[in-house]
Amino acid sequence: MxxxxxxxxxxxxxxxxxxxxxxxxxxxxxxxxxxxxxxxxxxxxxxxxxxLHGLSELSAIREEEDGTLVIGSGCTFSEITNSPLLRPHINMLCQAVDQVGSPQIRNMGTIGGNVCNGVTSADSAPSLMALNAVLEVQGPNGKRLIPIGEWYAGPGKTVRQHDEVLTAVRIARENYEGFGGHYIKYGKREAMEISTLGCAVQVKLSADKRTVEDLRIAFGVAAPTPVRCPKTEAMAVGRTVDEALVKELGQSVLTEINPRDSWRASKAFRLQIAKEICRRAFRQAVAFAGGEIHA
Known part of the structure; x- marks a missing residue:
């Protein structure tokens, strides 16, 4: 077998x-x-x-003095979801990995394996993209830090060298403090389903909670690799948080993604889903950031 x-x-x-x-x-x-x-x-x-199973070097979740959250690559999805350190700061990621497979899979599968697999359908990928995660790899020549935006080299491919090991996922304080985030996964079933499309939105609002200070939008299964939508993100900065912006976001992301036709869903269907789940994820992210969306 x-x-x-x-x-x-x-x-x-x-x-x-x-x-x-x-x-x-x-x-x-x-x-x-x-x-x-x-x-x-x-x-x-x-x-x-x-x-690499069971290596204590890869199993820790910790916060460094500067507020950087460090997740060992050997941490399971269940450990991430239930981490009392991570949930208050990056609940979007905790929520995302809790949608991977079955409870048995989440108890065995690791964040490192999910990232190193390199597939665009990985449920952790959009959230890590929106969090500007940095991946720490170690090889015979020492350690190197790779921004997740530079990690994917093509469908199912990454820049990890053959003799390198992914040791940790690092998320700096500046990429989670003051943000609200939300991940939505669309699949044919509610459980144990590979993502047909996934969207993560991370937003920081102004002090009065009325305008967008920073926005990150990331998709999985919307291109050959997980992708961000930088033009849409830039367009939203400084804008009032209202339904007009919500509608514009949904239309704008369609110009920055390129999903494919497959037996799971057509390109046209994925585009329709992308527009809607982006809007829904943004609304919820705004709520988590302490804001309200007015008509």
Whole structure:
């Protein structure tokens, strides 16, 4: 059922890096909820796996002195959703990963695996894009920090090198403090469904809660990789928070995304969904930021 030739349990991040470097055919595996399914389907026949499962170096959630939130790549979706540190600050991400698969999948699947899989349907991706997350990878030449906007190299591809390990997701205080955020996932079913389209909106309002100071809008399954809508975001800054802006946002994002036709949904249907869930996510994000939208 699982055609794998070798399986190695790394004892540390350094050990995993060495094992990957020594074997050009090796693949890292964490929770295994993606890799094992792909292996069972025959996509990685005869694979060599290097397991990161259970490494304490990758399992911490912490806040640094400057307010940066650091999520170890080995943290499961359930751990993120239930984190008393993360929920008050980045509940949008906690909410997003709580929509991944089943409870069993959320108890095993990791944020690192979700990001490294590189697919545009990853439920964590739009929220991480809207939060300007920075990904910390470690390789034989040390650590490097990669803004998530530079992470995706194409469908199912990332800039992670073969002998590098994603160690953490970092979110700076300036990207969550004072913001309200909301993620909406559209799927054919309410549970255990791969996203047909996902939208994350993160908004900061003025002191009087009447105008937009900062806005981030990110989509999954609206392009070959997760994408932001920078023109729409810039258009909204300084605008009054009202229904006129809501309607304009929905129309504007359509000029910045390029969903595809697939058996799950047509391009035309995805465009219609995108317009509506962007508006709904914005309304809820404004409410979480302490504002109200007036007609």
């Amino acid at each position: 699982y055609d794998m030739e070798q399986y190695y349990q790394a004892t540390s991040v350094a050990d995993a890096i060495a094992a990957l470097g020594a074997d050009p055919a090796a693949m890292p595996i964490a929770g295994g909820t993606d890799v094992l399914i792909q292996t069972r389907e025959g996509r990685h026949a005869g694979c060599h796996l290097v397991s």
